[in-house]
Amino acid sequence: MTDPTPPSNGPGKSGGAGGLGMPGGAGGLGMPGVPAQPITLRVGEHGVSATGSLFDRIGGAPTFDRLVRRFYEGVQHDEVIWPMYPADDLEGAIWRLSAFLQQYWGGPGTYSEQRGHPRLRMRHNPFRITSEARERWLHHMREAVESLELAPLDEAELWAYLDRAAHAMTNTFD
Numbered sequence: 053m054t055d056p057t058p059p060s061n062g063p064g065k066s067g068g069a070g071g072l073g074m075p076g077g078a079g080g081l082g083m084p085g086v087p088a089q090p091i092t093l094r095v096g097e098h099g100v101s102a103t104g105s106l107f108d109r110i111g112g113a114p115t116f117d118r119l120v121r122r123f124y125e126g127v128q129h130d131e132v133i134w135p136m137y138p139a140d141d142l143e144g145a146i147w148r149l150s151a152f153l154q155q156y157w158g159g160p161g162t163y164s165e166q167r168g169h170p171r172l173r174m175r176h177n178p179f180r181i182t183s184e185a186r187e188r189w190l191h192h193m194r195e196a197v198e199s200l201e202l203a204p205l206d207e208a209e210l211w212a213y214l215d216r217a218a219h220a221m222t223n224t225f226d
């Protein structure tokens with residue numbers, strides 16, 4: 053028997069290895085050789101996930117809010133990337149990034165309910181994301197991730213995604 057339904061509590065019910073923001077790589081960037089659905093460790097052949105979603109493992113919405121607030125504390129002092137951000141709508145930006153990441157990692161789908169399909173590459177088109185901008189974004193995100201003091205495997209999983217996504221978001225090469 054095959055069950056095409058993605059696990060509701062696998063690593064990112066709205067994420068997965070194939071795309072940046074939606075199930076099965078619909079988020080844009082199909083990765084050759086990477087399965088569209090994440091591999092989930094299960095109890096028995098069709099049993100529940102033995103590992104749960106990263107969203108649950110790391111503490112749910114409050115942890116993502118801490119991550120994103122800490123990230124923006126760094127970004128606010130960054131002379132290269134802060135000018136791109138809406139200074140008069142910082143709370144909105146915090147909500148958008150936190151809600152997106154929660155959804156990606158298996159939390160509630162509130163981001164897409166409010167904002168529609170993530171289309172992250174398209175939404176970043178207005179910004180000049182050079183390798184310098186990307187490295188600064190990653191620097192602030194790294195500090196924010198480390199501040200959470202996650203279990204090493206959770207941290208590695210979260211970081212691998214953020215690093216890959218940031219590279220995919222680079223749209224200006226000079």
Ligand code: HEM
Pocket residue numbers: 133136137138144145146148149152153167172175176179181185186189190214217218219221222
């Ligand atoms: C590589 C460097 C990046 C830069 C310089 C950058 C910059 C920006 C800026 C200026 C905004 C607008 C802020 C707002 O009004 O919400 C934004 C929005 C956003 N970014 Fe990035 N970003 C980067 C990478 C990423 C990555 C890697 C992700 C996901 C893992 C991401 C996810 C988002 C999301 C979800 C939004 C809100 C989209 C919306 O609903 O309008 N960004 N980004």
